[in-house]
Amino acid sequence: MDEMLENNEGSDEKASLFVECPHCYTKIIPLANNTCPACQGDLSNLTGVDSNKVALLIYESEELPTYCYSCNQYTEQEVRVSGDQESILSKFLTGDISPEQTSNVVIFIPQCESCAEIEDPEPIEVDYERQTMTFVVHRGFRDHTIQFREEHGKK
Numbered sequence: 001m002d003e004m005l006e007n008n009e010g011s012d013e014k015a016s017l018f019v020e021c022p023h024c025y026t027k028i029i030p031l032a033n034n035t036c037p038a039c040q041g042d043l044s045n046l047t048g049v050d051s052n053k054v055a056l057l058i059y060e061s062e063e064l065p066t067y068c069y070s071c072n073q074y075t076e077q078e079v080r081v082s083g084d085q086e087s088i089l090s091k092f093l094t095g096d097i098s099p100e101q102t103s104n105v106v107i108f109i110p111q112c113e114s115c116a117e118i119e120d121p122e123p124i125e126v127d128y129e130r131q132t133m134t135f136v137v138h139r140g141f142r143d144h145t146i147q148f149r150e151e152h153g154k155k
């Protein structure tokens, strides 16, 4: 799982049993009837699936390209996303993980003005240990980000 996240997102060879659900973008192991255990979506039915959206792992304080994560338009606006939101935190409080083990994750994600009016960026997953968040982003933004990482010699 770790290697899978750090390597080139273009190669699915290491994905093993896990697939990304096209409906909720969670990494899941499909149920026997080929549905997603997280959202009950039918994996063989892609009706209503936005093929321009993909999941992208973003590192804390990582520099990102100046494109809106949601529509891939050029933008210099950024939105601060903090992992320390109540909904997420409460999961930790009700679980057996002590709060000391969770340090906050903060990411500045580019978002254009028109998208900012529609929605706030919400990570589908926050990893406090590795200080990363996973967002559903525009396919083009992911490509920009991968290219950006390569140009800047990052992972």
Ligand SMILES: [Zn+2]
Binding pocket: 021, 022, 023, 024, 025, 026, 036, 037, 038, 039, 040, 041
């Ligand atoms: Zn799903």
Ligand SMILES: [Zn+2]
Binding pocket: 068, 069, 070, 071, 072, 073, 111, 112, 113, 114, 115, 116
């Ligand atoms: Zn936008």
